[in-house]
Amino acid sequence: xxxxxxxxxxxxxxxxxxxxxxxxxxxxxxxxxxxxxxxxxxxxxxxxxxxxxxxxxxxxxxxxxxxxxxxxxxxxxxxxxxxxxxxxxxxxxxxxxxxxxxxxxxxxxxxxxxxxxxxxxxxxxxxxxxxxxxxxxxxxxxxxxxxxxxxxxxxxxxxxxxxxxxxxxxxxxxxxxxxxxxxxxxxxxxxxxxxxxxxxxxxxxxxxxxxxxxxxxxxxxxxxxxxxxxxxxxxxxxxxxxxxxxxxxxxxxxxxxxxxxxxxxxxxxxxxxxxxxxxxxxxxxxxxxxxxxxxxxxxx
Amino acid sequence: xxxxxxxxxxxxxxxxxxxxxxxxxxxxxxxxxxxxxxxxxxxxxxxxxxxxxxxxxxxxxxxxxxxxxxxxxxxxxxxxxxxxxxxxxxxxxxxxxxxxxxxxxxxxxxxxxxxxxxxxxxxxxxxxxxxxxxxxxxxxxxxxxxxxxxxxxxxxxxxxxxxxxxxxxxxxxxxxxxxxxxxxxxxxxxxxxxxxxxxxxxxxxxxxxxxxxxxxxxxxxxxxxxxxxxxxxxxxxxxxxxxxxxxxxxxxxxxxxxxxxxxxxxxxxxxxxxxxxxxxxxxxxxxxxxxxxxxxxxxx
DNA sequence: CACAATATGCTCAAAATGAGCATAACAAGG
DNA sequence: CCTTGTTATGCTCATTTTGAGCATATTGTG
Numbered sequence: 041x042x043x044x045x046x047x048x049x050x051x052x053x054x055x056x057x058x059x060x061x062x063x064x065x066x067x068x069x070x071x072x073x074x075x076x077x078x079x080x081x082x083x084x085x086x087x088x089x090x091x092x093x094x095x096x097x098x099x100x101x102x103x104x105x106x107x108x109x110x111x112x113x114x115x116x117x118x119x120x121x122x123x124x125x126x127x128x129x130x131x132x133x134x135x136x137x138x139x140x141x142x143x144x145x146x147x148x149x150x151x152x153x154x155x156x157x158x159x160x161x162x163x164x165x166x167x168x169x170x171x172x173x174x175x176x177x178x179x180x181x182x183x184x185x186x187x188x189x190x191x192x193x194x195x196x197x198x199x200x201x202x203x204x205x206x207x208x209x210x211x212x213x214x215x216x217x218x219x220x221x222x223x224x225x226x227x228x229x230x231x232x233x234x235x236x237x238x239x240x241x242x243x244x245x246x247x248x249x250x251x252x253x254x255x256x257x258x259x260x261x262x263x264x265x266x267x268x269x270x271x272x273x274x275x276x277x278x279x280x281x282x283x284x285x286x287x288x289x290x291x292x293x294x295x296x297x298x299x300x301x302x303x304x305x306x307x308x309x310x311x312x313x314x315x316x317x318x319x320x321x322x323x324x325x326x327x328x329x330x331x332x333x334x335x336x337x338x339x340x
Numbered sequence: 341x342x343x344x345x346x347x348x349x350x351x352x353x354x355x356x357x358x359x360x361x362x363x364x365x366x367x368x369x370x371x372x373x374x375x376x377x378x379x380x381x382x383x384x385x386x387x388x389x390x391x392x393x394x395x396x397x398x399x400x401x402x403x404x405x406x407x408x409x410x411x412x413x414x415x416x417x418x419x420x421x422x423x424x425x426x427x428x429x430x431x432x433x434x435x436x437x438x439x440x441x442x443x444x445x446x447x448x449x450x451x452x453x454x455x456x457x458x459x460x461x462x463x464x465x466x467x468x469x470x471x472x473x474x475x476x477x478x479x480x481x482x483x484x485x486x487x488x489x490x491x492x493x494x495x496x497x498x499x500x501x502x503x504x505x506x507x508x509x510x511x512x513x514x515x516x517x518x519x520x521x522x523x524x525x526x527x528x529x530x531x532x533x534x535x536x537x538x539x540x541x542x543x544x545x546x547x548x549x550x551x552x553x554x555x556x557x558x559x560x561x562x563x564x565x566x567x568x569x570x571x572x573x574x575x576x577x578x579x580x581x582x583x584x585x586x587x588x589x590x591x592x593x594x595x596x597x598x599x600x601x602x603x604x605x606x607x608x609x610x611x612x613x614x615x616x617x618x619x620x621x622x623x624x625x626x627x628x629x630x631x632x633x634x635x636x637x638x639x640x
Numbered sequence: 641c642a643c644a645a646t647a648t649g650c651t652c653a654a655a656a657t658g659a660g661c662a663t664a665a666c667a668a669g670g
Numbered sequence: 671c672c673t674t675g676t677t678a679t680g681c682t683c684a685t686t687t688t689g690a691g692c693a694t695a696t697t698g699t700g
Contacts, residue, residue, distance in 0.1 A: 048348075048411075048425055078423070084412045109409040109427050111348075112384045123378070125348055125425060127409050204633075255634040271677075281635060289636035289658065291679080296656090312677025313665035333504075334555040335581060336589035336689075571646080589689065591648080596687095612646025613696035636658075641700100648695070656687070664679075670672085 047124045048078040050089050051239070053107065053246030054097065056133040056146060057263045062279045063146040064243060065097060065133075070147045072236035073243065078127070089129050097145070103132040103262040107245050110238065126238075130246045132262035149247060150282070151233050152240055155195075156207060156247070157282045165231045169219060170197065172229075176217035187217075204281050207248035211241060251281055258299050261320040267303050269315035270294060299324055347424045348378040350389050351539070353407065353546030354397065356433040356446060357563045362579045363446040364543060365397060365433075370447045372536035373543065378427070389429050397445070403432040403562040408545050410538065426538075430546045432562035449547060450582070451533050452540055455495075456507060456547070457582045465531045469519060470497065472529075476517035487517075504581050507548035511541060551581055558599050561620040567603050569615035570594060599624055 052074050054065035067074050074096060082088030086104060093101050107128040150157040154165045173195070177187035194210045196202035214220045214231070221234035222241075234240060253259050260277055270291045278285055294300060300318040308314035352374050354365035367374050374396060382388030386404060393401050407428040450457040454465045473495070477487035494509045496502035514520045514531070521534035522541075534540060553559050560576055570591045578585055594600060600618040608614035 048423075078411065078425075085409065106408060108406060109385065111378065123348075125378075125427075127425075269678090277635070283635070284638045284640065286636045286638040286658075286660095287677095288660080288679080288681090292657090293636055308666065308677095310677065311667065311675080313679080315678060335577070335583070336586040336593055338584045338586040339690085340584065569647090586689075586691090587646095588648080588650090588691080592688095608646095608697065610646065611644080611698065613648080613698095615647060639659085644697105644699080646695100646697080648693100650693080651691090653690090654688080657685080659683090659685105661682080662680080664677100666677085667675085669674085 049075055049124055049126050050078050050085065050092070051075040051126050051128040051242055052089060052093055052131055053128060053243055054093065054099075054101070054131045054133055055149075055246070055250065055263065056099075056135060057276045057279050058135055058146070060275045060279055061148045062150070064149045064152075064246075065145050066147050067145065068236070070151075070233065070235075073239045074145075075126075085127060086129075089131075093131060097133075099133045099136065101131040102134055103259055105130050105249075107242070107249060110242070112238075126242075128242045128245065130249055132250075132259060135263065135265045149243065152235065152243060153207065153211070153247070154232050155210070156204075158202065158204075159278055159282060159284050166195070168229070169214065169231055170195065172219040173213070173217055176219070191217075204283055205248060205252050207251065208241075208244045211244040215241070247280075254280055258297075258320070258324070261299070264320065267305070267317040267319050269307060269317060270300075271310070271315060273300075273318070297324075349375055349424055349426050350378050350385065350392070351375040351426050351428040351542055352389060352393055352431055353428060353543055354393065354399075354401070354431045354433055355449075355546070355550065355563065356399075356435060357576045357579050358435055358446070360575045360579055361448045362450070364449045364452075364546075365445050366447050367445065368536070370451075370533065370535075373539045374445075375426075385427060386429075389431075393431060397433075399433045399436065401431040402434055403559055405430050405549075407542070407549060410542070412538075426542075428542045428545065430549055432550075432559065435563065435565045449543065452535065452543060453507065453511070453547070454532050455510070456504075458502065458504075459578055459582060459584050466495070468529070469514070469531055470495065472519040473513070473517055476519070504583055505548060505552050507551065508541075508544045511544040515541070547580075554580055558597075558620070558624070561599070564620065567605070567617040567619050569607060569617060570600075571610070571615060573600075573618070597624075 052065070054074070056063050056065075065074055066072060074093075076092050076096075078085065078088060082091070085106070090101055090104060093099070107130045110126045110128070111123055155163050155169055157163055170191075173191040174188075177184050177191060190213060192198045192200050194206050194213050211220070215223045218224055219231065220240075221230040222238070232240075235243065250259070254277060260273065260280070263276055263280075264273060271287075273294065274285055274287065274290045277290070299321060301321050303317045303319050305317045306314040307317055352365070354374070356363050356365075365374055366372060374393075376392050376396075378385065378388060382391070385406070390401055390404060393399070407430045410426045410428070411423055455463050455469055457463055470491075473491040474488075477484050477491060490513060492498045492500050494506050494513050511520070515523045518524055519531065520540075521530040522538070532540075535543065550559070554577060560573065560580070563576055563580075564573060571587075573594065574585055574587065574590045577590070599621060601621050603617045603619050605617045606614040607617055
């Protein structure tokens with residue numbers, strides 16, 4: 041077994057939700073994701089990243105999960121004489137008393153993906169995007185049909201409907217279609233803010249993973265303060281998913297899953313009737329086999 | 341940003357189902373997973389692996405997905421003067437006319453994890469495993485409760501019930517408890533066959549991922565021949581999940597998802613009434629936003 | 641022809657979901 | 671004090687989706 045040599049780099053997608061907005065930790069005034077070397081001293085990749093993030097941001101990382109390892113030749117390889125392997129992680133940071141949102145490094149993630157936020161209805165950028173995609177599809181008559189099918193699927197056009205999980209597919213389609221600055225489109229018409237190298241793609245990967253995960257694992261709580269109202273919780277989920285949810289059904293869902301318990305206190309911040317405060321029941325993780333089957337098991 | 345140097349290695353968990361048994365491609369008579377260098381010539385990790393597998397096994401890989409990147413200091417690091425980064429992939433191979441199961445490299449995966457196969461009822465090895473875990477828990481009175489809680493959760497003891505997805509958690513618990521040869525236990529009492537370095541852990545990661553994935557993505561079809569009966573399909577899912585399923589409900593599930601269509605032919609291999617043959621409808625992927633939400637969306 | 645073995649159709653109760661009405665509890669303005 | 675705006679919370683009801691199992695259909699075999 042021959043072994044190749046390479047540079048190894050860790051890249052972090054650190055997410056926090058503050059003031060109902062999902063934010064991501066950046067460097068260089070929002071142009072890049074924080075990244076650092078994989079140092080020999082670290083026991084594992086995970087522990088290395090954990091230490092490093094704590095040191096850089098001052099926030100402890102609650103939840104940390106590996107995202108993806110990239111080593112494409114075509115992208116992000118300024119360094120000569122060796123491949124760069126980028127190992128990316130998704131980390132979730134609790135909302136702080138000193139809100140991370142106030143600090144410079146935290147950027148709202150929809151400034152990079154304005155078409156992903158449907159909370160206030162269909163984003164207007166989509167008109168421009170759809171026009172670009174159609175133009176791209178028609179550029180070569182032979183590929184037209186296939187391209188249109190992919191665009192329809194990813195962006196929920198025509199028959200298809202919007203699927204919030206397809207963040208990465210959408211970004212990659214825009215990249216391929218040259219709609220996005222990183223793939224050579226003019227900066228003026230670029231929908232959403234661009235980032236250094238392939239960092240926007242990595243961010244898209246993180247958002248996609250998180251949107252998928254909140255549906256079957258209680259990871260939202262890693263973004264919440266110690267106690268919260270059910271509406272705050274809902275707003276956080278909505279912020280991540282980029283959708284608005286049905287209030288009563290949302291609370292029914294949360295309550296029936298026994299994920300939270302009342303703290304006994306209430307808060308009256310928002311004007312109306314005071315809301316009960318809840319806390320996350322950590323114990324639930326050991327009690328139940330979360331979600332579980334979805335397969336038609338037979339009991340014989 | 342300093343950059344660390346490292347060796348990079350690709351490791352593949354290649355899965356096929358033949359004769360109702362899930363198998364994994366191995367080398368060294370079943371002692372290790374196939375692995376190889378990440379060569380500079382490859383465009384991406386994925387394409388590198390794809391070529392390499394095709395060349396090594398003769399089978400084309402249908403589905404290929406990245407599993408995990410490991411770089412632990414404590415495990416699998418015989419090579420001095422540099423860290424090894426192992427990037428693992430999960431690949432699915434269609435059942436062949438020349439069944440891969442007949443070839444030497446393909447090993448039934450339950451020989452490595454006998455406690456994971458519940459198709460014929462509770463595996464007997466579990467008695468030994470549970471005894472070991474209890475002994476391990478009682479070794480230090482102060483950690484007893486926590487250890488028992490983890491064991492109960494992972495292996496579905498006491499209140500908890502068996503969750504087939506927790507393959508990795510179970511293996512890591514056995515590793516930590518020293519029940520498994522790789523962590524120093526005597527080979528005679530080791531439940532399941534051991535593997536080189538941390539390859540059994542990587543295999544556990546692959547099985548866990550696959551078991552989780554078959555529930556929300558139609559990946560089973562990547563393991564099936566071009567046409568198949570619904571019972572064959574069910575047997576494949578059962579083989580992967582290590583569970584038996586309810587026949588009528590399984591077919592209802594498959595049919596309502598419109599994942600398959602009749603070929604028009606039938607087969608009478610198994611004795612009883614001849615079964616209709618089906619093929620996978622590839623088109624379905626583009627038609628519907630598979631699975632989708634699980635969040636209580638509001639339509640305003 | 642009876643029987644074993646699998647395929648396939650269908651029913652029925654229980655649970656989960658999607659939508660929305662109704663009421664409760666506060667603040668602010670008249 | 672009463673009205674209005676605003677959010678919280680309780681509850682209903684139709685529809686769908688599950689979980690379980692009964693019944694019938696088609697084969698090959700002895």
